[in-house]
Amino acid sequence: MNDTAHETLRRYALAIIAHVALVAAWYLFVKLGNVPRFVMPSPEATLDALLQPNYSWWTNIWVTATEIFGGYFLALVVGVALALAFSWSKALEAFFMPLLVSLNMIPKVALGPLIIVWFKYGVFPNTIMAFSICVFPILLTTARGLREVEPELLDLVNALKGSRWQLFTKIQLPGALPYIFSGMKVAAILAVAGAIVGEFLGSDRGLGYLMLQVQVTLDTPAMFMAVILITLLGMLLYGLVLGLEKVLVVKDARVS
């Protein structure tokens, strides 16, 4: 017991040291290398960018967060719902699954200009962008998880004349949960990319938009700060998913 606690502590300590070391290396590189500020700002200069009031950091963070979390949540609802529909109707799955696999091959980023044509620019189209990039991994892993029922467990339920609903709630859905989470983890990383690409292509607010603005004035510290904030938003989403998985999925059942 004490050994595992000790091991965990050690792992956390190493993780923190690695991050601090990266910042230190960054600091030393800029200071000792005399790197110009517009090429690579120092850590302090990057932090100072937050003090610029005309960058409206809070609004931009809020906008980008809305796009990431909104698109992600929408993808989760739609992806899981479609996968459930497929698990209930073989015909539906046989018809739509090949189509969805083909659609999944479309580089979602290439849809950006079209999405702007259809939905103009702003928070909604960028949410759609994040959604379109997230929905497939969630849908495909959920569908796979729902399919993976041991045939003998099916026999066990059928021998007791159990209903389709019982099979679904007691075996299929809880069995699919680890798969759903593996899709959700992949999608959490993609959601951030989707929202930012959307902002690059067309928007008037958000961290991605801000990056384009400050690029013109060569305010590299602000760009650095924006990247850090985007990363933090991604880490927050990923952390929430991991936390939820820890609560809902038994350790041994998790798909890594």
Next chain:
Amino acid sequence: MPAEPFIRLKGVSKTYRSGRKAHLAVSDATFDVMPGELVSLVGPSGCGKSTLLKILAGLHPHDGGELKMGSATHSFDPSRDVGMVFQAPLLLKWRRILENVLLPAEILGLPQKESRERARSLLALVGLTGYEDKYPYELSGGMQQRAAIARSLVHDPKLVLMDEPFGALDALTREKMNLELLRIWKEAGKTIVFVTHGISEAVFLGTRVVVLTAGPARMADNFEISLPHPRTLDMKTHERFGEYTRRIYKLLGME
């Protein structure tokens, strides 16, 4: 007065069709199972023993011969009176052991409180007291299979069907589980049909052995094992035990 058989098979056969091909999985299975018996079905892979078990479980209909389940003295309800154990324990990873054992009771909608008590006492019967709140991964393979046996008994079925339940265990654990099964069988008083490809396991456990052969699948023999109960491991060295196993080897063309 001889009692009426609990299960009676007369020339039961089953053919699987896929396209134009027909595959005879079981043919001319004729044997009786008396209430409280432990019947071993033994034979090589492809002899139809698992198919026969599925027919008894009501999962597949048979397409020839007669099958009668239950008797005037021992009624049989096809949805409630079957318990099943497979080669893999097939416990649900996300449920604790007690909740795993309760699965059949939940499916049948049996009263919760009584079922929980029953599940606890069954876990005691299979020697898993203290493991109620563990997850399956915290148990060894043999212990998981004990839990699966408890699960097969929780709804108090009259018939338990076992499909090579100890086939995945190491030899020592397997011998131990054989003894455990005999004890559980005596205490629970169930009728058990036990599928195996282990010849000495079939003889050691069975009150009766049904021998099936493959290619084409057919029933080769059906005889009683008159070794005394309770069985002990040293019976395996008895002369009569050897006679029974030789007889089966001969039937399977392995002599």
